[in-house]
Amino acid sequence: MKIAKWYGGKKFFIEESQIPKPLNDQLVVKIHSAGICGTDIHITQNLFPKEIPNVLGHEFSGTIHSVGPKLSKDFIGKKVTCTIYASCKECESCKNWSFMHCENSIRRDGAFCQYLLIDYGQEYFLSNDFDLEMASLVEPLACVISNLNLARLKNVNTAIVIGGGLLGLFSVAMLKLKGVKNIILSEPKNSRRNLGMEMGASHVINPYSDDIEKFISNFTDNKGVDLCIEAVGLPDLLAGSVKLVRPKGQIIMIGVSPKETIFPVDLYDLHYKEISISAAMGAGNSFEEALDTITMIYNPNLVAKRFSLNEIKKAFIEAEKGEGVKYIISPN
Numbered sequence: 001m002k003i004a005k006w007y008g009g010k011k012f013f014i015e016e017s018q019i020p021k022p023l024n025d026q027l028v029v030k031i032h033s034a035g036i037c038g039t040d041i042h043i044t045q046n047l048f049p050k051e052i053p054n055v056l057g058h059e060f061s062g063t064i065h066s067v068g069p070k071l072s073k074d075f076i077g078k079k080v081t082c083t084i085y086a087s088c089k090e091c092e093s094c095k096n097w098s099f100m101h102c103e104n105s106i107r108r109d110g111a112f113c114q115y116l117l118i119d120y121g122q123e124y125f126l127s128n129d130f131d132l133e134m135a136s137l138v139e140p141l142a143c144v145i146s147n148l149n150l151a152r153l154k155n156v157n158t159a160i161v162i163g164g165g166l167l168g169l170f171s172v173a174m175l176k177l178k179g180v181k182n183i184i185l186s187e188p189k190n191s192r193r194n195l196g197m198e199m200g201a202s203h204v205i206n207p208y209s210d211d212i213e214k215f216i217s218n219f220t221d222n223k224g225v226d227l228c229i230e231a232v233g234l235p236d237l238l239a240g241s242v243k244l245v246r247p248k249g250q251i252i253m254i255g256v257s258p259k260e261t262i263f264p265v266d267l268y269d270l271h272y273k274e275i276s277i278s279a280a281m282g283a284g285n286s287f288e289e290a291l292d293t294i295t296m297i298y299n300p301n302l303v304a305k306r307f308s309l310n311e312i313k314k315a316f317i318e319a320e321k322g323e324g325v326k327y328i329i330s331p332n
Contacts, residue, residue: 020117033136035059047258060111061135081135086121146284164192168231173297176200253279
């Protein structure tokens with residue numbers, strides 16, 4: 001089989017390897033779709049720590065190719081989407097933090113390969129008619145839901161989402177699904193703003209040409225929004241969110257800032273306005289909820305382009321430019 005191994009920067013090399021042989025309760029997935037996540041891009045930019053060499057890719061779907069002796073062969077051929085790794089659900093972190101921080105999980109290679117070894121419990125079986133491209137986006141939707149589940153949405157009437165990438169657009173769609181009346185999307189690219197309208201935004205603004213603070217002030221009669229979702233991962237945007245939110249409002253950090261980033265905000269303003277800031281790292285315990293939800297909000301225009309495994313370097317370059325939303329590797 002072929003593996004796209006990453007050696008730092010934009011250095012990807014296609015290497016040959018044997019198809020893994022599953023032991024005990026392991027499974028091997030034949031990869032259909034593996035999405036390039038913003039995290040993957042930040043890793044190649046040296047913004048997030050990662051061992052070199054490595055196989056990236058944690059948003060994926062496919063079909064079961066083979067199973068270990070402890071599992072039923074009836075699983076073979078079934079469609080699946082998967083979490084990053086299995087969780088024991090028994091350790092301190094699983095019980096009091098989230099499944100994605102399991103102390104006993106095994107970190108295996110990513111999905112930029114033709115066949116991937118996983119542990120029983122990572123897979124979520126899909127119906128025969130479930131679209132596998134859509135299924136590869138369940139993991140990032142779970143990241144959004146995990147964050148929103150920390151928030152108090154009952155009294156949220158007006159929200160702004162900063163950034164119209166996949167997590168931002170999923171945030172727009174989920175806010176719409178949860179009944180938020182006024183949803184503002186701030187995004188510089190016109191194609192993403194249009195997609196934001198399709199997915200439920202009531203208003204879209206261009207932060208490069210529009211004065212966001214003035215717009216929010218006029219729109220809310222100088223009160224500020226109830227909720228701001230920062231979906232880019234830039235500290236200056238997060239700091240600016242404090243000025244957009246009303247007293248006792250909420251800010252959700254869905255975009256992940258690079259390690260050792262400092263939050264450049266006037267803490268007095270934050271304290272005085274009694275603003276709550278929350279964040280969840282990864283899918284948390286929300287993968288199953290995301291799987292149940294994605295068919296309600298999915299828009300096929302989210303996927304900009306598919307690339308073969310041999311084209312992975314080109315795919316990363318295009319994904320980094322950000323003209324489209326989601327770029328997918330199709331290894332098989």
